[in-house]
Amino acid sequence: MCSVLGMVLLVCANALDNADGQLARLTHQESREGRIIDSVADHLVSVSIYVHLTLRYLVEGSSPAVCLLALAAGISHALQGAAADYYRTAYLYFATNRSPMELDSSSVLRSNFRELRWPHDPWHKFLLALYLNFTRQQEVLSPNLKNLRDTAAGLFRGEIPSWFRTRYRSLVSPMLRWWRLLMTNTRMLVLFALLFIGQPVWYFWFELIPLNLLFVYLIVRQENMSKLLLDLVTTRRDSA
DSSP, X not given: OHHHHHHHHHHHHHHHHHHHHHHHHHTTXXXXXXXXXXXXXXXXXXXXXXXXXXXXXXXXXXXXXXXHHHHHHHHHHHHHXXXXXXXXXHXXXXXXXXXXXXXXXXXXXXXXXXXSOTTTOHHHHHHHHHHHHHHHHHHHHOHHHHHHXXXXXXXXXXXXXXXXXXXXXXXXXXXXXHHXXXXXXXXXXXXXXXXXXXXXXXXXXXXXXXXXXXXXXXXXXXXXXXXXXXXXXXXXHHHO
């Protein structure tokens, strides 16, 4: 009964998570603060899943080693989610010419963070600290994409030319469906199936083995594409 209730609540949370972002984009009310809060909420949901699965197995008498298994799976989940979010956001920016606010740079965020004062604006400074750490993590995972963003920002001044959008879209679009496998829906379906057969601990192994293998493959492919696009942009800049 508890598993069924948990699944229902997870479905509701996922539906609301998808709806609020779409609504913000449709009504042109997107904001950095909303993006940060959305990310924090996603992380809290993920943490709750791992904690509750771990506690379930500990209560049933499993080895404390399950804690290490859950921790490793949780870290993998966080890294996969950060990279998937970064590449999805980059696609929206480069391929559809979205606002550069959604493809933030840690250097810009760091400057914004230093401008805020804890006594005067603790809430926004706290949120920005979380987001700065998240963005740094993304840039460490994807250095070529970071360099591409920085170079394009200096060269294009926020106006992505149509030739680059077309080139970026043709290279990166086929990868999006694979990145979607690292999003919430895939995990939710697998978790539901494992709960149904009474083996939710396999979810940790699902994170650690197949999803991590896919993650490494996608990072390598995407970074190679980013390097190719960076070389293209650099060549255009040098010949201008």
